[in-house]
Amino acid sequence: MPDERDHADPAHAGRLHHVELNAADLDAAAAFWDWLLGELGYERKDEWDGGRSWVNGPTYVVLGAADGTADEFDRRAPGLDHLAFHAGSRDQVDRLTDAVRERADASLLYEDRHPFAGGYYALYCEAPGGATVEVVAPDA
Template identity: 50%
Template sequence: MLHHVEINVTDLNKTKEFWGWFLSELNYEVYQKWDSGISWKFKKTYIVFVQTEERFIKAGYHRSQVGLNHLAFYADSRDQVDRMTEKLKERNIPILYQDRHPFAGGVDHYAVFFEGPDRMKVELVAPE
């Protein structure tokens, strides 16, 4: 089991808005808060977001560079993937691979892929 993941972000307020609603949909709860960060926890695993220092923001992030490519979460069902897809569209959150959605990961992989505020790819996967 994964203990935690910590991600540096360019805009903590945008991060809280984006990840707050998404993670709450997956039953994560706010775990820790401080001036430059926040974490959400589900069972024993938590995800931490920390405001990047101004001097490091210029370098930027891209999922194709060395480092984290994306985070993938389990959905409860295909229906949850579909409901979340509609909520993402309502929030104008970029959905990736729309031409192959919801099977962008393959014929046996029902999921929605989308981008967070720092263009990190996020995936919500239905059980097989």
């Protein structure tokens, strides 16, 4: 039976429903996404041989094993540039930034301009596989 959270809700019209990501190394990518999404208030939703998913309210993120091989992710190529998430506070952005600096599977981007690389307070990091992730803080 499908999860009721998988269906559209008119109260959330125009908001993001879900995102699906593919990973060449599912286990390595899942460790990063499980950590980050957990920090952002997502809960584990499902797990199966070829993937994982996490949910936060009406939005969920799916991570699946990529079929075959592909070149390294290039955010400047046609397609997805990055994923951006809301943070609860600047303090949360700072904690996540410190944690990314300690992780072997992610790297901080734009260190010389952090935390205002985009003109506002945010974390920019590269996830396993090369996808760029942004976590944007509310105004102070």
